[in-house]
Structures are given as C-alpha cells and as structure tokens.
Amino acid sequence: MTEDKSSWRKTWWVHLLLVGGAMASAFPLLRIVTVSLRPGDRLFSTELALIPADATLANYVEVFTKTGFFSWLGNSLIITVLTSLIGVCLASTAAYALSRYRFPGKSQVLVFLMATQMIPVVVLLLPLYFMLKKLSLIDTFAGVVAAYSVTTLPFCVWLLKGYFDTVPRSLEEAAQVDGLTEVGSFWRIVLPLSTPSLAIAMLYSITQAWNEYIVARVILQSSELYTWPLGLFELQGDFSARWGLFAAASVAVSIPVVVVFLYSSRWLLSGLTLGGVKG
Amino acid sequence: MEPLAALIHVAAWLLLTLGFLAAVELILYWFLYQYQSQYFWYGSAVLGLSAGLIGRQIGGPDGLSVGVVVGLALLFGAALARYQVKGRFAVPFMMLAPAFILVSLLVIYPFFFEFRLAFANLNLYSISKWLSGESLGWVGFDNFVKVLTTSPLQTATFWDLLLRTLLWTGINLIFHVGCGLGLALLLNRPLRGKAIYRTLLILPWAMPQVVAVLAWRGEFHPQFGFVNQLLGLVGIHNINWWSDPVPVFLSCCIVNIWLGIPFMMIVFLGGLQAIPKSYYEAASIDGASKLTQFFQITLPMLKPVVVPSITLGTIWTFNNINVIYLMTGQDGGNEHADILVSALYKSAFTYSRYSFSAAFAMIIFAILIGFTLFWMRVSRGTEGVTS
Numbered sequence: 001m002t003e004d005k006s007s008w009r010k011t012w013w014v015h016l017l018l019v020g021g022a023m024a025s026a027f028p029l030l031r032i033v034t035v036s037l038r039p040g041d042r043l044f045s046t047e048l049a050l051i052p053a054d055a056t057l058a059n060y061v062e063v064f065t066k067t068g069f070f071s072w073l074g075n076s077l078i079i080t081v082l083t084s085l086i087g088v089c090l091a092s093t094a095a096y097a098l099s100r101y102r103f104p105g106k107s108q109v110l111v112f113l114m115a116t117q118m119i120p121v122v123v124l125l126l127p128l129y130f131m132l133k134k135l136s137l138i139d140t141f142a143g144v145v146a147a148y149s150v151t152t153l154p155f156c157v158w159l160l161k162g163y164f165d166t167v168p169r170s171l172e173e174a175a176q177v178d179g180l181t182e183v184g185s186f187w188r189i190v191l192p193l194s195t196p197s198l199a200i201a202m203l204y205s206i207t208q209a210w211n212e213y214i215v216a217r218v219i220l221q222s223s224e225l226y227t228w229p230l231g232l233f234e235l236q237g238d239f240s241a242r243w244g245l246f247a248a249a250s251v252a253v254s255i256p257v258v259v260v261f262l263y264s265s266r267w268l269l270s271g272l273t274l275g276g277v278k279g
Numbered sequence: 280m281e282p283l284a285a286l287i288h289v290a291a292w293l294l295l296t297l298g299f300l301a302a303v304e305l306i307l308y309w310f311l312y313q314y315q316s317q318y319f320w321y322g323s324a325v326l327g328l329s330a331g332l333i334g335r336q337i338g339g340p341d342g343l344s345v346g347v348v349v350g351l352a353l354l355f356g357a358a359l360a361r362y363q364v365k366g367r368f369a370v371p372f373m374m375l376a377p378a379f380i381l382v383s384l385l386v387i388y389p390f391f392f393e394f395r396l397a398f399a400n401l402n403l404y405s406i407s408k409w410l411s412g413e414s415l416g417w418v419g420f421d422n423f424v425k426v427l428t429t430s431p432l433q434t435a436t437f438w439d440l441l442l443r444t445l446l447w448t449g450i451n452l453i454f455h456v457g458c459g460l461g462l463a464l465l466l467n468r469p470l471r472g473k474a475i476y477r478t479l480l481i482l483p484w485a486m487p488q489v490v491a492v493l494a495w496r497g498e499f500h501p502q503f504g505f506v507n508q509l510l511g512l513v514g515i516h517n518i519n520w521w522s523d524p525v526p527v528f529l530s531c532c533i534v535n536i537w538l539g540i541p542f543m544m545i546v547f548l549g550g551l552q553a554i555p556k557s558y559y560e561a562a563s564i565d566g567a568s569k570l571t572q573f574f575q576i577t578l579p580m581l582k583p584v585v586v587p588s589i590t591l592g593t594i595w596t597f598n599n600i601n602v603i604y605l606m607t608g609q610d611g612g613n614e615h616a617d618i619l620v621s622a623l624y625k626s627a628f629t630y631s632r633y634s635f636s637a638a639f640a641m642i643i644f645a646i647l648i649g650f651t652l653f654w655m656r657v658s659r660g661t662e663g664v665t666s
Binding site for chain 2: 011014015017021022024025026027028029031037082087090091092093096097098100101102103104109113116117118120122123125126127128130131133137140141142145146147149150154157180181186210211213214216224225229232233238243246247248253254255257258261262263265267
C-alpha cells in the first residue's frame with residue numbers, strides 16, 4: 001500500500017484530475033474572500049489575483065457596524081433554536097411509538113410522513129401563507145417556525161425511527177421486568193442510548209432552518225425581523241453599491257457554518273443513510 | 280415589529296401550542312384510560328360541549344358549523360374509545376399524537392385549502408373582499424384550463440416550463456451522478472493528500488446555499504465576474520449571462536451542478552468503501568480486467584446506494600427553487616431559466632394570481648405523484664430481476 005501511495009508516476013493523472021476538481025470547487029469561494037478584502041473604490045476591478053495588493057478589512061468593519069448584520073444573526077438564531085427544539089422533542093416520542101409498537105394505521109402514518117417529504121414546500125406555501133395570515137402570524141417568528149416544522153418534523157421522525165429500530169429491544173424488556181414503565185424505558189434507556197442520532201436530527205433541523213431563504217422571504221416582511229439570508233440578499237440586491245459588503249457578510253456567516261459542517265459531515269451522512277435507506 | 284416584541288410573541292405562541300397539545304393528551308388520556316369509568320359519558324359530553332363552544336368562538340364566520348363538527352367528532356371518538364379501542368394502543372397513540380397532529384394541521388389543512396382555492400377566483404382584486412369575510416365562490420375548472428393554455432408568467436407557457444424542468448432535471452442528474460461517481464472512484468484509491476482533496480471537494484456542499492448562489496450570480500456578471508474574464512482569456516467575449524435566454528439557463532445549470540456533486544460524491548464514496556476488497560482480489564486472480572471489475576463488481580454492488588440517491592436527487596432537483604430564484608433573482612426579472620416550481624412561486628407571490636397558482640400547484644403535485652408511482656414500479660422491477 002505505501003509503495004502505491006508514493007509512486008507519483010502511476011498516480012499523476014489522478015492527482016491532476018483531483019486538483020482540477022478541487023480548484024473548480026474552491027475557486028468561486030475563494031473569490032468571495034478576495035472581493036471582501038478589496039478597498040471600496042475598486043469593487044469593479046477585473047483583476048484575478050486571489051489576494052488583492054492593497055487588501056483591507058474596511059468592508060468587514062462596515063458590515064459589522066453599519067448594517068443590521070448582528071440583528072439578522074440573532075433573528076436566525078431564535079428561529080433555528082425553536083425549530084430544532086420542537087422538531088427533536090416531538091419527533092423523538094413519535095419515532096419511538098412508530099419503532100416499538102404495532103397499532104392500526106401505523107403504515108399509513110409512515111407513508112404520510114414520507115409523502116410530506118415529497119411535496120415541495122413551494123406547493124404548500126400559498127395556503128400556508130393564507131392560513132398564517134388568518135391567524136395573524138405573518139411577519140412573526142412563530143409563523144416561520146411553524147412553516148419550517150412542516151419539513152423538519154417528518155424528516156426527524158423518519159431519521160430517529162431508523163435509529164431506534166437498531167437499539168436492541170431486550171434492554172427495555174429487562175428493565176420492564178425490573179419494574180420500569182413503558183414511558184420510563186423510553187426516557188431512561190432508549191433516549192440516552194440514542195444521543196448520536198438525536199444530535200444528527202438536531203443538526204439536520206439546524207442547517208435547514210439556518211440556511212432557508214424562500215419561506216422566510218414570504219413570511220417575514222419588516223426588515224427588523226430579517227434572517228441573515230434575507231439580509232444578504234438585500235445587500236447583494238443593488239449590486240453596484242454594496243458588493244464588497246455582501247462578500248464580507250458572506251465570509252463572516254459562512255466560516256462557522258463550514259467549520260461545523262466539515263466537522264460533523266461524517267455523522268450527518270451516516271444519519272442520512274440510516275434514515276433514508278434502511279428506514 | 281420590534282425584535283423584543285417578536286420574542287414575547289413567539290413565547291406566547293409556544294405556550295399556546297403547548298397548551299393545545301396538553302389538551303389533546305388529556306382528551307386521549309380520558310379516552311384511553313378512563314373509558315370504563317361510570318362517568319365516562321358525562322365527562323365526554325362535557326368535553327364535546329366545551330370543545331364545540333371553543334370551536335364556535337374561534338371559528339370565525341363559520342363558527343357554529345365548526346363547533347358542531349368538533350363536538351360531534353369528539354363524541355364519536357368517545358364511542359370509538361369505549362366500544363372499539365378499549366384502551367389498547369394507549370402508549371403509542373399518546374406518544375404519536377403531538378407530532379402527528381402538528382404535521383397534519385400544517386400539511387393536510389393547507390393541502391385541502393389549496394385544492395378548494397384552485398376552484399375559486401382569488402386574485403389581487405378579490406383578496407381584500409375574501410379577507411373581510413366574503414365567501415370564495417366557484418369557477419369550476421377555469422383555472423386548470425388557464426394554466427394549460429395561458430402563461431403562468433409573462434410569456435413562457437406551461438409546456439415550455441415543463442420541458443425546461445425535464446431538461447434541467449436531466450442535465451443536473453447526469454452531471455451529479457457522473458462527476459460524483461468519477462470523483463468517488465478517484466478518491467477510493469490509496470493516495471497522498473486524500474483528506475485535503477476530500478475537504479476541498481466537499482466545500483460547495485458545506486457552504487450555505489444562499490451565499491454560494493448569490494456569489495455565483497455576482498461572478499456571472501457580464502463585465503466584472505470572473506467567468507467572463509476567464510473566457511476572455513481564451514478569446515470568447517460578451518456572453519451576457521444575466522439576460523440572454525440560453526446563457527441564463529446554462530448559468531443556473533452550472534451553479535446547481537457545482538452545488539450537487541459533493542453530495543453524490545460522498546454518498547458513492549461511502550458505498551465504494553463498503554465493497555469488500557476480497558471481491559476485487561478474487562476477480563484479478565481469475566484474470567478479470569479493471570473494466571470488467573468495474574462493470575461486474577463495482578456497479579452492481581453500488582446499486583443499493585445509487586438507486587435511492589438518484590430518487591432523492593431527482594426530487595431535489597425538480598423542486599429546486601433556490602438556485603433559479605436567487606440566480607434570476609429580483610422578483611419577476613427574467614424568466615428564461617424558470618422551471619415549474621419557481622414559476623409557481625412567482626405566479627403566486629410576484630404576480631399575486633392566487634387561485635391560478637393553486638391550480639398550477641395541483642398540476643405540479645399530480646406530476647410528482649405520477650413520477651413517484653412510475654419510479655417505484657421501475658426501481659422495484661429491477662430489484663426483482665437482480666436479486
């Protein structure tokens with residue numbers, strides 16, 4: 001194996017292809033960093049150098065002080081925390097019921113939950129909009145959280161059910177012989193054993209809610225309540241004036257997201273295949 | 280609304296939701312654990328009556344009928360609980376109820392409401408009348424006919440959009456699966472610096488989609504974006520990616536292909552790593568070439584991974600409104616790249632043709648159902664052949 005690894009002569013073409021692929025995937029992102037570092041009067045530069053000669057952090061300073069950047073982040077945070085908490089709490093009990101019990105209508109419920117994943121949110125967005133309007137939930141965080149739960153809740157149920165199916169039943173049976181109730185065995189045995197999958201479900205809801213744009217655009221109207229994708233779109237909207245600000249805000253938002261993603265991608269993926277393929 | 284007021288508002292709604300769910304659980308508890316109690320019918324009558332009264336209070340103009348329906352439904356539930364269910368399935372029902380009821384309220388009710396809307400005539404002019412309490416009215420299948428004969432946007436017809444959606448889904452899937460498989464095969468060999476390549480290649484998936492797409496949109500700027508600058512170096516000038524019909528569609532495809540490859544790559548890589556090495560060793564002892572090994576071992580062994588990821592990929596691409604909306608951007612701007620779902624969004628929220636877009640949504644929904652049934656039959660059919 002080590003011989004293979006070091007023989008550049010055999011594998012040079014593999015490296016060539018991979019370097020090409022890596023450049024294609026990373027270059028557009030590096031460009032955002034470049035643009036964010038340019039001084040304000042040279043936004044419309046046509047140079048291709050990755051770090052401009054007169055790099056400056058002025059754009060970052062302006063984004064942090066003169067736009068609603070931190071209020072966008074705060075709004076996104078509130079919505080994300082609520083959506084993921086509701087998703088995981090309600091999904092875990094439902095998933096347990098679907099994993100451990102037989103009851104009439106069970107397969108129909110599973111198909112129904114699957115079907116909600118097939119319907120694009122856009123198809124339901126108009127009636128949802130009217131429903132929220134009648135409840136005067138338009139332009140509120142509660143409306144956005146409700147709309148996000150449509151997609152995250154069923155997915156979390158599927159994902160957690162897939163995981164609960166792999167937790168051996170004998171543990172609960174033993175505990176019930178020792179006098180634990182049914183609900184108790186869920187709370188004290190299955191849930192603690194399932195923390196990895198709970199974390200995956202949480203992570204999934206968090207990424208969904210944190211990065212969503214279209215639904216938030218319809219429901220949130222006043223700019224004080226904007227989540228960061230909406231704010232970013234505003235900055236990018238008038239291309240001429242604020243391109244550098246947009247780039248700086250993008251970099252600031254993306255770095256934590258990318259770090260978390262790269263760190264957790266392995267578990268996230270194992271969770272996806274678990275819920276999707278085996279479920 | 281101020282952020283602090285918004286926070287209090289959220290807390291209030293959270294409490295309300297919790298209260299509602301607690302009430303549901305209490306009713307279920309009464310039905311599933313107290314069904315033998317001698318007071319069961321009295322209690323249920325009180326429940327039905329109070330639920331009916333609450334329904335009448337919050338039911339708006341249809342209050343009375345809402346109250347009667349809710350009350351009768353509860354009494355029916357009580358009868359069912361006493362004579363049929365008799366306390367069986369108590370634990371699963373009570374555990375399932377909160378999630379199931381919330382999803383139903385957020386999916387089933389809007390779905391039927393949209394169905395109703397498709398047969399009404401609600402648009403920018405009639406909306407205020409309806410909001411102030413006038414009934415919706417019926418116009419039969421007018422909206423469905425209009426969707427199929429007139430344009431959901433300004434010029435592009437339904438059939439243009441359908442064709443473009445198929446083209447969009449096809450092009451994207453071919454590149455996603457092809458490039459994803461190719462890169463996964465490359466990464467599956469013993470190689471120096473594999474972790475670095477993997478990290479760099481996964482970046483488009485790791486980035487928030489909104490950031491990536493908006494950045495790409497800037498880079499397709501005809502004058503200042505790097506795409507045209509690079510093309511200029513090889514002597515291709517003046518492609519207007521922001522307004523010419525074919526380049527607009529092409530730029531959306533490029534961006535979405537760029538976004539979607541990493542997912543397929545990682546999924547396929549996981550599949551490749553699960554294939555036992557001994558198969559290849561045995562095959563090479565028997566004298567099978569690399570190509571034969573690929574077609575006889577790798578592809579068949581990857582099938583359980585490929586089929587679900589193609590299913591998911593098709594649905595995601597078909598439903599991908601983000602890329603198209605953010606690329607062609609600014610409301611109503613440019614419809615050369617619109618696919619069915621993005622046209623649906625624009626017809627509802629840019630052009631405010633509510634009933635029209637409800638009918639449009641029903642048609643898209645029917646297409647999706649048709650595809651799913653077809654695909655389930657096809658993928659199950661091939662499963663039967665191979666196993």
